[in-house]
Amino acid sequence: MAGPVLEMRSIVKTFPGVKALSDVTLTVRQGEVHAICGENGAGKSTLMKVLSGVHPHGTYEGDILFEGEVVSFKDIRASEHHGIVIIHQELALVPYMSIAENIFLGNEHATRGFISWNDTLKHAAELLRRVGLDENPQTRVADIGVGKQQLVEIAKALSKKVKLLILDEPTAALNDEDSGKLLDLILGLKDQGITSIIISHKLNEIETVADSVTILRDGQTIETLDVKAAETTEDRIISGMVGRDLEHRFPERTPHQPEAGVAPALEIRGWTVHHPIDQQRKVVDDVSINVRRGEIVGIAGLMGAGRTELAMSVFGRTYGRYTDGVVLKDGTEIRTKTVSDAVKHGIAYVTEDRKHYGLNLIDTINRNISLSALNKVTKRGVVDEHEERKVSEGFRKSMNIKAPTVFEPVGKLSGGNQQKVVLSKWIFTGPDVLILDEPTRGIDVGAKFEIYTVIDKLAADGKAVVFISSELPELLGMCDRIYTMAAGRLTGEFSRAEATQESLMRQMTKDKEVNR
Amino acid sequence: MSTDVTAKTPAPAPPGKSGTAAGGGLLQLVLDGLRRNMRQYGMLIALGLIVALFAVWTDGDLLLPRNVSNLVLQNSYILILAIGMMLIIIAGHIDLSVGSLTAFIGSMAAVFMVDNDIAWPLAVLLCLSVGAAAGAAQGFFISYLGIPSFIVTLAGMLVFRGLTEIFLKGQTLGPFPEGLQKVANGFLPEVGPDTNYHNLTLLLGFAVLAFVVFQEVRDRGRQQEFALDVPPMNLFVLKLVAISAAVLTVTMLLASYKGAPIVLLVLGALVVGFGYVMRNAIIGRHVYAIGGNLPAAKLSGVKDKKVVFLLFVNMGMLAALAGLVFAARFNAASPKAGLNFELEAIAAAYIGGASMSGGVGTVLGAIIGGVVLGVLNNGMNLVGIGTDWQQVIKGLVLLAAVGFDVWNKRKVGS
Numbered sequence: 001m002a003g004p005v006l007e008m009r010s011i012v013k014t015f016p017g018v019k020a021l022s023d024v025t026l027t028v029r030q031g032e033v034h035a036i037c038g039e040n041g042a043g044k045s046t047l048m049k050v051l052s053g054v055h056p057h058g059t060y061e062g063d064i065l066f067e068g069e070v071v072s073f074k075d076i077r078a079s080e081h082h083g084i085v086i087i088h089q090e091l092a093l094v095p096y097m098s099i100a101e102n103i104f105l106g107n108e109h110a111t112r113g114f115i116s117w118n119d120t121l122k123h124a125a126e127l128l129r130r131v132g133l134d135e136n137p138q139t140r141v142a143d144i145g146v147g148k149q150q151l152v153e154i155a156k157a158l159s160k161k162v163k164l165l166i167l168d169e170p171t172a173a174l175n176d177e178d179s180g181k182l183l184d185l186i187l188g189l190k191d192q193g194i195t196s197i198i199i200s201h202k203l204n205e206i207e208t209v210a211d212s213v214t215i216l217r218d219g220q221t222i223e224t225l226d227v228k229a230a231e232t233t234e235d236r237i238i239s240g241m242v243g244r245d246l247e248h249r250f251p252e253r254t255p256h257q258p259e260a261g262v263a264p265a266l267e268i269r270g271w272t273v274h275h276p277i278d279q280q281r282k283v284v285d286d287v288s289i290n291v292r293r294g295e296i297v298g299i300a301g302l303m304g305a306g307r308t309e310l311a312m313s314v315f316g317r318t319y320g321r322y323t324d325g326v327v328l329k330d331g332t333e334i335r336t337k338t339v340s341d342a343v344k345h346g347i348a349y350v351t352e353d354r355k356h357y358g359l360n361l362i363d364t365i366n367r368n369i370s371l372s373a374l375n376k377v378t379k380r381g382v383v384d385e386h387e388e389r390k391v392s393e394g395f396r397k398s399m400n401i402k403a404p405t406v407f408e409p410v411g412k413l414s415g416g417n418q419q420k421v422v423l424s425k426w427i428f429t430g431p432d433v434l435i436l437d438e439p440t441r442g443i444d445v446g447a448k449f450e451i452y453t454v455i456d457k458l459a460a461d462g463k464a465v466v467f468i469s470s471e472l473p474e475l476l477g478m479c480d481r482i483y484t485m486a487a488g489r490l491t492g493e494f495s496r497a498e499a500t501q502e503s504l505m506r507q508m509t510k511d512k513e514v515n516r
Numbered sequence: 517m518s519t520d521v522t523a524k525t526p527a528p529a530p531p532g533k534s535g536t537a538a539g540g541g542l543l544q545l546v547l548d549g550l551r552r553n554m555r556q557y558g559m560l561i562a563l564g565l566i567v568a569l570f571a572v573w574t575d576g577d578l579l580l581p582r583n584v585s586n587l588v589l590q591n592s593y594i595l596i597l598a599i600g601m602m603l604i605i606i607a608g609h610i611d612l613s614v615g616s617l618t619a620f621i622g623s624m625a626a627v628f629m630v631d632n633d634i635a636w637p638l639a640v641l642l643c644l645s646v647g648a649a650a651g652a653a654q655g656f657f658i659s660y661l662g663i664p665s666f667i668v669t670l671a672g673m674l675v676f677r678g679l680t681e682i683f684l685k686g687q688t689l690g691p692f693p694e695g696l697q698k699v700a701n702g703f704l705p706e707v708g709p710d711t712n713y714h715n716l717t718l719l720l721g722f723a724v725l726a727f728v729v730f731q732e733v734r735d736r737g738r739q740q741e742f743a744l745d746v747p748p749m750n751l752f753v754l755k756l757v758a759i760s761a762a763v764l765t766v767t768m769l770l771a772s773y774k775g776a777p778i779v780l781l782v783l784g785a786l787v788v789g790f791g792y793v794m795r796n797a798i799i800g801r802h803v804y805a806i807g808g809n810l811p812a813a814k815l816s817g818v819k820d821k822k823v824v825f826l827l828f829v830n831m832g833m834l835a836a837l838a839g840l841v842f843a844a845r846f847n848a849a850s851p852k853a854g855l856n857f858e859l860e861a862i863a864a865a866y867i868g869g870a871s872m873s874g875g876v877g878t879v880l881g882a883i884i885g886g887v888v889l890g891v892l893n894n895g896m897n898l899v900g901i902g903t904d905w906q907q908v909i910k911g912l913v914l915l916a917a918v919g920f921d922v923w924n925k926r927k928v929g930s
């Protein structure tokens with residue numbers, strides 16, 4: 001086979017407080033399809049951002065060699081100039097402009113500043129033919145489906161004379177048919193001499209399309225495997241993805257013993273939710289789970305598995321279009337149509353995205369903590385600031401929120417301390433059931449342990465805890481029971497004793513067939 | 517309490533400095549305090565400078581008792597509007613219709629009282645209800661149908677202006693009953709012995725002063741009780757002295773003319789009431805949360821639609837109040853009333869510290885912003901600057917105030 005077109009040598013990238021990449025090496029051969037896989041947070045996207053110049057030269061350590069030369073990109077334009085084009089998970093198209101306008105956005109066919117439409121349309125039509133998209137180039141992007149939009153992105157990449165095409169989870173939002181077409185197209189481009197890097201969670205996809213696969217874990221390259229070799233099996237890849245030593249420390253937990261005859265604190269039956277815009281797509285498909293008092297139940301799944309969507313749609317229908325299913329609290333059916341309903345029934349949802357959905361960053365710690373349960377510090381319609389201060393000071397101490405006073409704006413706190421504020425806010429509502437969505441995302445190891453301790457204490461106090469996470473070790477370390485989800489469906493349920501990283505990952509990467 | 521300039525958060529002093537600094541470092545402390553609370557104090561200082569500038573420029577005419585009294589009456593309706601506008605802007609919305617609504621309510625008032633001889637207290641209630649209904653209609657479109665407030669109230673601006681002209685048939689309609697005029701243009705009654713001053717106003721001023729000082733002291737006590745850092749004693753005393761001086765000056769100026777205008781009392785009640793609600797009532801907190809981060813507020817169980825709806829109902833009522841005051845003051849309803857009032861109210865809110873992205877601002881800030889504009893108007897009139905240049909200057913002041921805020925935030929933020 002041909003020599004390397006791309007070599008990334010000993011790449012190190014640090015963000016404030018976090019080492020996202022520590023010593024990553026990646027070699028991609030000319031003309032191959034190279035897959036990159038790893039758990040969420042393994043460093044895949046960061047690595048691609050380094051490669052494409054989103055993180056410019058100088059903000060990372062290490063060398064990038066492209067076509068045998070050392071390159072240093074100062075922005076995306078510079079990398080595109082060399083023929084490296086990245087297609088992000090969230091498509092970067094302007095919905096109300098036509099396909100043709102989108103393809104040449106920033107790269108217009110123009111003379112003296114005026115667009116020549118004939119060239120634009122002709123050239124666009126050629127590109128669309130190349131990617132096998134049968135659409136009029138004057139159609140608005142908003143009027144075509146996600147699968148076709150993905151093809152428009154690829155056409156746009158081709159217009160930039162792409163040599164190395166990077167696709168970040170290209171099929172995450174696509175249905176089977178569109179996924180198949182897209183994978184065929186990638187193989188077709190390979191025949192035209194275009195090298196591709198594809199980031200994917202779906203192992204069957206990697207087997208179909210890739211020549212080799214590099215596995216990342218905790219910001220390091222674990223290994224690069226030849227996909228066509230006989231010894232490269234799905235199990236082999238999975239063990240590479242998860243095979244980290246379980247050195248994480250978790251608080252000592254006495255596993256929960258379910259009491260016979262007592263209804264679960266929360267039970268969800270046959271829950272089905274459609275995508276808010278693409279209404280054909282089921283984001284959560286016939287999911288039934290339950291959690292008892294004193295129990296910590298994990299939900300494992302990779303990006304796009306539908307875990308957050310499940311939680312948010314149960315919590316006051318704050319996501320998607322609900323179609324079916326019931327929620328039972330202590331054995332009786334309850335209405336959770338609005339957030340207030342859910343809160344009233346003692347359900348709390350701690351979001352995975354605390355900056356957008358959890359906190360008012362410009363407001364103070366005490367006002368954020370009290371927001372969901374202001375009535376608890378209110379007398380005759382008036383908020384008793386005395387009481388509010390006392391409550392939030394209490395949380396500041398018990399949760400160890402590192403801030404001089406509770407009047408500090410939340411936006412100034414570190415991720416771990418922000419997370420403690422969100423947790424405090426929901427604990428203050430006095431819930432029976434807490435749904436924690438990625439409660440340790442983006443926070444450092446020390447703060448993680450503190451959060452684990454809080455979760456453990458909540459369960460010990462008789463709360464039912466649903467723990468959504470992509471990090472398998474923390475699920476294995478904390479949960480009494482773990483469900484796995486993939487593509488909106490429940491794919492497995494494991495007791496603490498049965499669960500291993502391998503068994504969970506196998507169910508999490510199970511794409512289609514349902515297996516209970 | 518909303519009488520405190522730093523109403524939103526009692527600003528704690530830096531740790532380690534509390535109460536221990538020697539008297540010699542007082543100036544340093546004042547400067548430190550100012551720097552940390554630029555946002556709150558910046559505009560107040562600017563107001564002080566503007567007042568001083570025009571006081572000198574007009575040879576003291578600006579601060580003549582008669583002129584101060586006038587200033588209050590002239591600006592009352594803008595200030596009333598600014599209070600409501602501030603709440604709307606905090607929630608991340610805007611209301612362009614208030615100027616037209618003010619005129620519309622004026623015309624309704626004329627139809628009720630002049631054409632149909634309805635008793636004025638009843639007519640006032642009717643007008644306030646019409647204002648609330650107008651606000652409710654706009655609020656319904658905005659919160660429940662999700663049409664952007666800019667569009668809905670732009671439509672409202674045209675609709676209410678048009679309706680005003682239809683009701684008045686393009687004519688000016690008056691005069692209003694004497695009772696209403698007395699309220700809108702009148703002063704507190706004379707009582708007690710002849711002291712060369714207006715006795716009731718003096719009493720009222722002293723009462724306000726006592727109340728403010730009491731609040732400040734109690735707040736400080738509470739903060740200490742919670743082992744929070746408080747500003748050092750000498751800085752605290754300085755602050756009390758400054759507040760007392762300001763309250764006493766205004767009291768004496770008003771008392772040496774005809775006394776406190778009744779509209780000022782109404783305005784004071786609105787400021788205290790709304791300030792209190794915004795800070796201490798659940799709905800006030802919810803307004804800040806909606807403007808600060810709408811998705812987070814929704815996920816916290818805040819009934820965002822209902823709150824926004826009520827804000828517009830409230831704005832409608834305040835616009836009605838402003839319309840009544842305006843019409844009564846000029847003793848006629850005119851189709852051209854309230855022109856550009858919405859812009860003045862919006863400018864007042866932004867000068868007073870509101871943020872384009874919502875979630876920030878205080879009722880007192882809106883008042884300070886409104887008074888800045890009012891003093892500018894009045895001062896420039898006194899020194900004989902034409903309305904052409906007045907607009908240029910007011911525009912630049914708005915730009916400078918918001919620009920300063922943006923610059924200051926960037927400096928602190930990053």
